[in-house]
Amino acid sequence: MVDITDIRSIGKAPQHCGKRHAQSLFTSSLCVLFALVTILSSFAATTSAEAQGRKIRLVRDAETEELIRDYARPIFKAAGLKPRNVRIHLINDGAFNAFVVDSKRMFINTGTLITSKTPNEVIGVIAHETGHIAGGHLVRLRQAMREAQTLAAISMLLGAGAAAAGVASRQDGAVQVGAGIAGSAGALAQRTFLAYARTEEVAADRAAYRYLERTGQSTKGMLTTFSRFADQALFSSRHIDPYIQSHPLPRDRISQLERLAKKSRHYNKRDSQSLQMRHTMIRAKLAAFTQSPRRVSRTYKGNDLPSQYARAITTYRLGNHKKAIKLVDGLLRAQPNNAYFWELKGQFLMETGSPAKAIAPLNKAVSLKPKSSLLRVMLGQAMVSSGSKSTYKQAVTHLRRGLQHDPDLAIGYRFLAQAYNALGNRALAELATANGHFARGDIGGAKALAKRAKKKLRRGSPEWLQAEDILLYKKPKI
Numbered sequence: 001m002v003d004i005t006d007i008r009s010i011g012k013a014p015q016h017c018g019k020r021h022a023q024s025l026f027t028s029s030l031c032v033l034f035a036l037v038t039i040l041s042s043f044a045a046t047t048s049a050e051a052q053g054r055k056i057r058l059v060r061d062a063e064t065e066e067l068i069r070d071y072a073r074p075i076f077k078a079a080g081l082k083p084r085n086v087r088i089h090l091i092n093d094g095a096f097n098a099f100v101v102d103s104k105r106m107f108i109n110t111g112t113l114i115t116s117k118t119p120n121e122v123i124g125v126i127a128h129e130t131g132h133i134a135g136g137h138l139v140r141l142r143q144a145m146r147e148a149q150t151l152a153a154i155s156m157l158l159g160a161g162a163a164a165a166g167v168a169s170r171q172d173g174a175v176q177v178g179a180g181i182a183g184s185a186g187a188l189a190q191r192t193f194l195a196y197a198r199t200e201e202v203a204a205d206r207a208a209y210r211y212l213e214r215t216g217q218s219t220k221g222m223l224t225t226f227s228r229f230a231d232q233a234l235f236s237s238r239h240i241d242p243y244i245q246s247h248p249l250p251r252d253r254i255s256q257l258e259r260l261a262k263k264s265r266h267y268n269k270r271d272s273q274s275l276q277m278r279h280t281m282i283r284a285k286l287a288a289f290t291q292s293p294r295r296v297s298r299t300y301k302g303n304d305l306p307s308q309y310a311r312a313i314t315t316y317r318l319g320n321h322k323k324a325i326k327l328v329d330g331l332l333r334a335q336p337n338n339a340y341f342w343e344l345k346g347q348f349l350m351e352t353g354s355p356a357k358a359i360a361p362l363n364k365a366v367s368l369k370p371k372s373s374l375l376r377v378m379l380g381q382a383m384v385s386s387g388s389k390s391t392y393k394q395a396v397t398h399l400r401r402g403l404q405h406d407p408d409l410a411i412g413y414r415f416l417a418q419a420y421n422a423l424g425n426r427a428l429a430e431l432a433t434a435n436g437h438f439a440r441g442d443i444g445g446a447k448a449l450a451k452r453a454k455k456k457l458r459r460g461s462p463e464w465l466q467a468e469d470i471l472l473y474k475k476p477k478i
């Protein structure tokens with residue numbers, strides 16, 4: 001978790017890196033251990049109730065993303081979707097939630113992973129969400145959303161009108177009545193457009209069952225999750241996770257799901273030990289990075305590896321950096337080939353002002369996971385931040401490779417621009433900065449810099465074409 005970046009939308013592969021320029025420097029993947037990315041509320045408004053009116057914080061973490069991809073890949077294939085065409089984003093939110101906004105983007109809260117005890121429970125949620133994608137339920141949802149927005153707008157006007165009338169006639173009570181109408185109309189609109197129809201829930205359950213059968217996985221996790229929600233709805237009026245607001249759970253759905261789930265040949269099949277271990281480690285890591293250290297120390301107090309992992313992170317968060325690094329060294333003695341322990345050590349060193357010392361552990365992490373673009377960008381960042389001229393060229397290589405697979409990672413461009421500047425290549429530094437603006441959604445800033453860069457670049461070169469792509473880019477109308 002080293003960086004925070006603002007972007008306007010997520011997963012928008014820049015349009016200019018399409019088929020036309022196959023050699024484009026952009027393309028996609030990630031860097032920084034835990035970059036918190038903020039989506040502006042305009043985007044949030046189209047996603048879910050919890051997103052309404054406030055920002056969603058996205059989390060980037062190479063280890064978690066790798067695990068989730070491993071969970072999702074077979075399910076997507078079983079549903080006839082190409083895994084590389086569906087991107088899963090992690091939201092830093094302790095509540096249980098998962099949702100899809102279109103056929104290309106699925107969102108999962110960190111709370112979903114922390115709450116789920118087994119990989120199979122998360123896989124069940126992914127299978128259910130995939131069922132909504134495959135069933136085309138989103139089209140209906142969006143249609144309903146448009147209608148609801150119109151309804152909300154009309155209701156708000158009516159409410160405001162009543163309030164204004166109240167003020168005009170100096171009847172204080174009327175002001176309240178007006179405000180009341182506006183409030184309840186908004187709530188009504190939310191309920192209407194956010195929930196899937198019950199028939200769609202049943203269809204998504206059935207689809208999930210098929211995907212799990214096809215991939216030889218248990219249906220138990222899905223049943224466990226939905227049964228927990230049914231109990232939550234029944235017994236708790238205070239704590240309701242957003243997931244059950246959008247996925248209606250009448251009692252008969254649970255009994256149907258139970259009958260279906262238990263028919264599975266794989267019902268009692270368990271996740272492999274290694275997958276369970278990865279899952280448990282991720283839960284410890286996410287909890288340690290997102291929950292209060294006191295709460296984490298109550299949950300993770302043993303000497304097992306997940307507890308040691310959580311302890312290293314909370315110790316670091318509490319400011320005891322030397323001890324935190326010692327604890328990571330302990331983890332590395334137990335698992336010297338764990339790329340993410342090396343990454344954690346690199347992150348701690350980099351964030352505490354020793355980027356030069358972070359290079360070796362991050363290099364090791366990259367050598368163990370050469371495909372992880374997040375790790376590469378982090379290594380590039382350490383190389384640039386160390387200020388050593390000898391590493392700038394290598395930094396460019398790593399940053400470019402990382403950004404090629406993860407073009408939304410604005411922070412990566414900042415370090416790429418710094419490296420190019422240090423190497424005296426002004427044009428490429430400007431182009432990198434233009435790309436960074438683009439990734440953040442600042443199209444105006446991106447165009448201004450692309451214009452400057454283009455003048456210095458060789459006409460027709462891949463970089464020149466990239467600059468031109470930015471200049472020709474038109475924002476899609478919403």
Ligand SMILES: [Zn+2]
Nearest residue numbers: 196201204247
């Ligand atoms: Zn659902």
